[in-house]
Amino acid sequence: MSTHPENQTARALELLDNLKADMSPLKEYKHIGVKGPRRIDGLAKASGQADYTMDVQVPGMLYMRFLMSPYPHAKILKMDTGKAARLAGVRNVLRFDDPEVGKEEIIGKVAGFFGSDRPLSGVAHMEGELVGAAVTADSEAIAEEALALIEIDWEERPFMLDPVAASDPAAPLTFPERYIDGNHWNRGAYDELAHGDVKKGFAAADKVIEFKFSRTANTWVGPERPCGVWKWNGDCPEIWLKHQRVHLPKSRISQWFGGIPMNKIQIHSLYQGASFGGWCQVDWNLGPLWCAALVSKRTGRPVKYIFNRREDFFGGSMDEGVYFVKVGFNKDGSITAVEATLYQVNAIWPVFNPVLHLHDNTTIPHLKGQCKSIWVNKGHTVPTRCEMLPPVLTQTMIFDRVAAELGMDPIELALKNDGAMGHDMAWVNEEKKQRGFQVRDSLKECVEKGKAEFKWDESWHKPGARKLPNGRLHGVGFTWAHEWDDSCGSGEFAIRIERTDGTASLLATGADNGVDAENTYCQIAADEIGLRLEDVHYNPQQYVGFYRMTPDSSTNMSVNGWAVRHAARILKEKILESATGPTALTQRGGYQPAFPDTSPQDLDIQDSHIFLKSDPERRMSLADFVRMAGESGCFSTDEFLGVRTAWSEPLFASSYHVQYGAYNPVNPRPRFCRQAHFMEVEVDTETGEIFVTRIVNVNDVGKAINRMSCEGQQYGGSIMGVSRAKFEEVVHDPVTGVMLNGNLIDYKIATMQDLGPVSTILVETGMGYGPYGLIGVGEDIGTVVPGLMAPAVFNAIGVRIDDFPITPDKILKALGKI
Amino acid sequence: MNKDIKNYACPYCGEKCRSADELKEHVFQAHKGRGLPAPEGSIKLTVNKAEYVIRVAPNWTLYYLIHDKLGLTGTKQFCDQGACGSCTMIVDGKPVLSCMLLAIECGGKVIETVEGIAADGHPLIEAYVNNHAMQCGYCTPGFVVTSKALLDRHPDPTEEEIVEALAGNLCRCSTYPQHPIAVREAAGKMKAAKK
Amino acid sequence: MKEFKHFNAYSIEEAVSLLGRYGERACIIAGGTDLLGKMKDAILPAYPEALVNIKTIPGLSYIKEDGGMLKIGALTVLSEIAHSEVVRSHWPALAQAACRTASPHIRDMGTIAGNLCQDIRCWYYRNQNNRFSCLRKKGGRCYAIKGDNRYHSIFGGSVSGGCLAVHPSDTAPALIALDAKIKTSGRTLDARDFFEVKPVKTTVLKADEIVTEIQVPEPAAGTTSAFLKFALRKSIDFPIVNCAAMITLKGDRVAAARICLNAVSVVPYRAAAAEQVVMGKSLDEAVAEEAGKAAVSEAKPLEHNKYMVAIARTLVKRSILACVGR
Ligand SMILES: Cc1cc2nc3c(=O)[nH]c(=O)nc-3n(C[C@@H](O)[C@@H](O)[C@H](O)COP(=O)(O)OP(=O)(O)OC[C@H]3O[C@@H](n4cnc5c(N)ncnc54)[C@H](O)[C@@H]3O)c2cc1C
Ligand code: SF4
Ligand code: FES
Numbered sequence A: 001m002s003t004h005p006e007n008q009t010a011r012a013l014e015l016l017d018n019l020k021a022d023m024s025p026l027k028e029y030k031h032i033g034v035k036g037p038r039r040i041d042g043l044a045k046a047s048g049q050a051d052y053t054m055d056v057q058v059p060g061m062l063y064m065r066f067l068m069s070p071y072p073h074a075k076i077l078k079m080d081t082g083k084a085a086r087l088a089g090v091r092n093v094l095r096f097d098d099p100e101v102g103k104e105e106i107i108g109k110v111a112g113f114f115g116s117d118r119p120l121s122g123v124a125h126m127e128g129e130l131v132g133a134a135v136t137a138d139s140e141a142i143a144e145e146a147l148a149l150i151e152i153d154w155e156e157r158p159f160m161l162d163p164v165a166a167s168d169p170a171a172p173l174t175f176p177e178r179y180i181d182g183n184h185w186n187r188g189a190y191d192e193l194a195h196g197d198v199k200k201g202f203a204a205a206d207k208v209i210e211f212k213f214s215r216t217a218n219t220w221v222g223p224e225r226p227c228g229v230w231k232w233n234g235d236c237p238e239i240w241l242k243h244q245r246v247h248l249p250k251s252r253i254s255q256w257f258g259g260i261p262m263n264k265i266q267i268h269s270l271y272q273g274a275s276f277g278g279w280c281q282v283d284w285n286l287g288p289l290w291c292a293a294l295v296s297k298r299t300g301r302p303v304k305y306i307f308n309r310r311e312d313f314f315g316g317s318m319d320e321g322v323y324f325v326k327v328g329f330n331k332d333g334s335i336t337a338v339e340a341t342l343y344q345v346n347a348i349w350p351v352f353n354p355v356l357h358l359h360d361n362t363t364i365p366h367l368k369g370q371c372k373s374i375w376v377n378k379g380h381t382v383p384t385r386c387e388m389l390p391p392v393l394t395q396t397m398i399f400d401r402v403a404a405e406l407g408m409d410p411i412e413l414a415l416k417n418d419g420a421m422g423h424d425m426a427w428v429n430e431e432k433k434q435r436g437f438q439v440r441d442s443l444k445e446c447v448e449k450g451k452a453e454f455k456w457d458e459s460w461h462k463p464g465a466r467k468l469p470n471g472r473l474h475g476v477g478f479t480w481a482h483e484w485d486d487s488c489g490s491g492e493f494a495i496r497i498e499r500t501d502g503t504a505s506l507l508a509t510g511a512d513n514g515v516d517a518e519n520t521y522c523q524i525a526a527d528e529i530g531l532r533l534e535d536v537h538y539n540p541q542q543y544v545g546f547y548r549m550t551p552d553s554s555t556n557m558s559v560n561g562w563a564v565r566h567a568a569r570i571l572k573e574k575i576l577e578s579a580t581g582p583t584a585l586t587q588r589g590g591y592q593p594a595f596p597d598t599s600p601q602d603l604d605i606q607d608s609h610i611f612l613k614s615d616p617e618r619r620m621s622l623a624d625f626v627r628m629a630g631e632s633g634c635f636s637t638d639e640f641l642g643v644r645t646a647w648s649e650p651l652f653a654s655s656y657h658v659q660y661g662a663y664n665p666v667n668p669r670p671r672f673c674r675q676a677h678f679m680e681v682e683v684d685t686e687t688g689e690i691f692v693t694r695i696v697n698v699n700d701v702g703k704a705i706n707r708m709s710c711e712g713q714q715y716g717g718s719i720m721g722v723s724r725a726k727f728e729e730v731v732h733d734p735v736t737g738v739m740l741n742g743n744l745i746d747y748k749i750a751t752m753q754d755l756g757p758v759s760t761i762l763v764e765t766g767m768g769y770g771p772y773g774l775i776g777v778g779e780d781i782g783t784v785v786p787g788l789m790a791p792a793v794f795n796a797i798g799v800r801i802d803d804f805p806i807t808p809d810k811i812l813k814a815l816g817k818i
Numbered sequence B: 001m002n003k004d005i006k007n008y009a010c011p012y013c014g015e016k017c018r019s020a021d022e023l024k025e026h027v028f029q030a031h032k033g034r035g036l037p038a039p040e041g042s043i044k045l046t047v048n049k050a051e052y053v054i055r056v057a058p059n060w061t062l063y064y065l066i067h068d069k070l071g072l073t074g075t076k077q078f079c080d081q082g083a084c085g086s087c088t089m090i091v092d093g094k095p096v097l098s099c100m101l102l103a104i105e106c107g108g109k110v111i112e113t114v115e116g117i118a119a120d121g122h123p124l125i126e127a128y129v130n131n132h133a134m135q136c137g138y139c140t141p142g143f144v145v146t147s148k149a150l151l152d153r154h155p156d157p158t159e160e161e162i163v164e165a166l167a168g169n170l171c172r173c174s175t176y177p178q179h180p181i182a183v184r185e186a187a188g189k190m191k192a193a194k195k
Numbered sequence C: 001m002k003e004f005k006h007f008n009a010y011s012i013e014e015a016v017s018l019l020g021r022y023g024e025r026a027c028i029i030a031g032g033t034d035l036l037g038k039m040k041d042a043i044l045p046a047y048p049e050a051l052v053n054i055k056t057i058p059g060l061s062y063i064k065e066d067g068g069m070l071k072i073g074a075l076t077v078l079s080e081i082a083h084s085e086v087v088r089s090h091w092p093a094l095a096q097a098a099c100r101t102a103s104p105h106i107r108d109m110g111t112i113a114g115n116l117c118q119d120i121r122c123w124y125y126r127n128q129n130n131r132f133s134c135l136r137k138k139g140g141r142c143y144a145i146k147g148d149n150r151y152h153s154i155f156g157g158s159v160s161g162g163c164l165a166v167h168p169s170d171t172a173p174a175l176i177a178l179d180a181k182i183k184t185s186g187r188t189l190d191a192r193d194f195f196e197v198k199p200v201k202t203t204v205l206k207a208d209e210i211v212t213e214i215q216v217p218e219p220a221a222g223t224t225s226a227f228l229k230f231a232l233r234k235s236i237d238f239p240i241v242n243c244a245a246m247i248t249l250k251g252d253r254v255a256a257a258r259i260c261l262n263a264v265s266v267v268p269y270r271a272a273a274a275e276q277v278v279m280g281k282s283l284d285e286a287v288a289e290e291a292g293k294a295a296v297s298e299a300k301p302l303e304h305n306k307y308m309v310a311i312a313r314t315l316v317k318r319s320i321l322a323c324v325g326r
């Protein structure tokens, strides 16, 4: 029996429609949404058996280390590597002026990033850039020692660190190599977003305020350092790479050395010691891998490189920069216009405009935002936890100011301006209906739950108005945003019912960075097919063929969730068809279907058993069902013995889902799910110390599939957020441009003792565009919470601090104590 | 033979002597009461109950010896500067940072790594899995080992004691709230098992 | 790390003789938590040729009371001091200092002598591969003075007036406030005379001199002490400012006071002016406040570290009040 054509059409439509509610969710959930489940990676990780790229050793492996530029902007005039090459244990010294290095014009598709034009440059555009030479030796220690023996004559060039100063057309060029086309200034990419007419909006406002705020560099600090191993198996490379989006490097690698067919490239993507997007976003990180590939070719040995801790600090999050904001609003709290300009430091994708979120989630009719990426002599900035940091930060700063100006409860102000694309809630609700969602007020639900948990009404007060018995000032802050999962991409999944025992294998690219997504896929597959959860396992693919939509969790569930669900539904159909399908006839005899004289519609699967709906006693386990296919993949000894049993074809299905980036202004989809966050602080006015005493996160995730994983993103994001707001800052020496704190002693990330309890609340309105109405949650909290510290501290001390991180010196200064 | 050539090196400190007698005198003076020297750079240590005799270079850290040379890769290196706790091993009962300890100074020591703790079926492992006390998992072995050392000393720690003991372990994924829950759960199981 | 020779010393004499032979080219290694960090980052112009391990010397790890005097062996690790009942009850400032040092793991590894002898943490000085050949490395200039000096001295510099790197130890101010003595392989020094600012050096120790014991006198009747630390994080972090105070009361008047700040100057900073303020007075908020002000009256903060003055003032005030249970 073949699939109904109308099913196929329905399926095809569902595959590509990202603009509607889930039209066919399940009627009941068994594994989806339960507390737990047990992590599938748990045992391996807790017992130290989970392998990471850092752990890889291959027989005969050599170690590669790179020279770091001591200057922020300098050119190598002369380099003597003789002594390094002669050191015992050194196997290769690769130089920037090697003909083969020079020949490799780009190592990635996207040229034009710092250092990415060539794998090993002779010019450094930031201190610490890997330039000049790579030494390969029997051990890392020897390679290090050899690097110290390299003698270089540098030509130092002027450098700039401040984006506003560097944006002056008269400023010295920070990257002259890039401006061969005569475009002589430091401005990189530019993005503008305009909506309505801000002039009109300001003219109509009762009040207009202007302010500026800034954020210094903060970075990802992935616990596992960037590293990789390259081994040639003939002309087929075998690669181990720390990278959360292995499909990207694979397609870059296919362009190297005159081209390597994709199907000859094997990349082992082991467990990932997190990188939060960060380091994996850019192409320059492939320079070291390219060098390892070349040296591996020359030495005939596998080559491994590992960045040291300091090298991982170059580059940071793209909220780094200076923001200029103008806001117009009316006495009733309605915001009429916002104009914002961000001078963003070295942003590779400066398209995440400071007013982007105001467009996505407010009624504000007139918006203008500019994002100017300015090239300075520091590392580049990339999405770190999320590219939405600039718009989210801007939204928080604006709403808190306006609320304070009006003496209004910030929650009221949020509800007043909640909307989408300049429209009010009536319009938004109509949209919900049109798109098949039930109409619920997400922000209202979130703030009500959050207010109750946080005891907001008792806690909120006028700025600077509450002193505690312990002498500290008490403050609370609130902020909100929509939930987002808007990046573009596709996910490809396959599910296979294993022979012999009938368990299910989920197959897609491996890239486990800890969000427990793999478990979540299993929950969906289990419920969709009717399997016990323990019968479903995720088998990450080392051959990076099956793409997973950014397996790093950006837009993970809204794309991969669909792909798994499609595959599971196709597979279920296939199983039932096979159970009722024709008998097989072989040389020795015949095979019956497991459920003769029934049709697929008569059957269902539950607890890994196929059963007859009208007579549930007639059931057969999937294991028994597939066992007939035999362990050798065809027929069993039963046939040999002439026993007539049931038969099943090999059971395998694949599917996919694509999402065109919802940043696309054409045919966008309004955002319906909201999040609200609450923070309480105490400020010691004599030392400037901030104590974060509690946080409440409320996220409307649409539908929670894996609850503990969602909560993990909430408290995890909150703690990382506080860390970013309170401590994190990459410091460069203003005089020499050298990074001063590229280590975990001086760059401070929060410890277990640095904040109070975090309460997590999940709201499920079902208004996400993902399967079952879900929407992503992983990026949001760590991105929204850093900004929240500003309102909380303002509420405590009654003075604004417009410069992140909010450190004791800034508090004391704001209080006039220094 | 040239009397001035110092051919006799002291096995303890490398001091060069002109004659066997002079060497004897030096050893007697400088290293009175010492047993026979071990072969240069060779140490004996116990790792997860197994004994090893192995030659180590002075610049190897204990982390390098165990992770790279013995191939017990469960121990992870995050900061390489003593600032994160992810490389924690239990050495003679104490949780120490294996990136900040020279292997050559570990002669005679009894070392426990996460692999040993897991192999013993310690209830912490199951408690960590149950409570999602991990995300990327890179820091997790360091937490497990530190918690194990704590439970060895305090079989029934309070939440506060747990937080204090784990305050030197960094987790970038910020799984912190789950650890006290997991450790308390393991402590409870151990208590129940004793009864 | 590069190669080096490694010697286990089994007696103080053996260690001294080994050090004598190598001179400046050898380093003592105790817990190694400070030294190995320096070697990994190759921060100094010269790399040690040899390490002399003193952990193998028996009998150097102890905490004992001897005729009222507290004696702590050089190899005693900080956690033992932090948890010692004797220390906590009679010399609370020292126990609190040890308890707030670094992280639990480092307290289990780091020795008291290593804590006193540790090197500075100036982020120019500590930058990898000897990036800044500054005054403290016999180089030409101090980079902090015009650079980012948010964690540098608020009381001026040294090494021909230049170096602004603070002394980072948490236990040093406690020991100075408690009027401790430091016994070495050759002499016994007052804790307050122990520190010195010279290129690649933080103490007066000679190259072949080893700290063997810390001696803290019995507190006079009516004496209490306290230690407070301000750091950005609650764990792992070095102090931005710390302060130890020891106060002896006769009746309700202060009969003796020793107050020492650290991490604010190139060596631990005895706040003599603050001590004078409290002498003879009965302690209350106002007196303590005044003492705090006096403590920083000589401060000459740099461009980025004015906040440290406010914090130092506060810690002096609060540590005095902590001594009288407030
Ligand atoms: C992440 C981190 C955080 C830290 N935080 C703090 C903090 O908050 N507060 C603080 O005070 N410290 C802190 N430290 C410094 C820490 O190293 C010391 O506190 C520790 O006590 C040093 O002891 P050690 O035995 O490990 O010293 P080692 O590293 O062995 O030695 C340090 C120095 O002292 C010398 N030395 C050691 N013993 C003797 C001796 N007996 N006689 C003569 N010289 C000797 C060595 O030659 C070496 O130069 C921190 C260190 C790290 C890595
Ligand atoms: S403060 Fe001292 S150690 Fe730091 S750069 Fe200046 S001279 Fe060097
Ligand atoms: S890796 Fe050893 S403490 Fe961080």
Ligand code: FES
Pocket (backbone or CB within 6 Å): A223, A273, A274, A514, B134, B135, B136, B137, B138, B139, B140, B170, B171, B172, B173, B174, B175
């Ligand atoms: S789980 Fe990722 S660092 Fe802790």
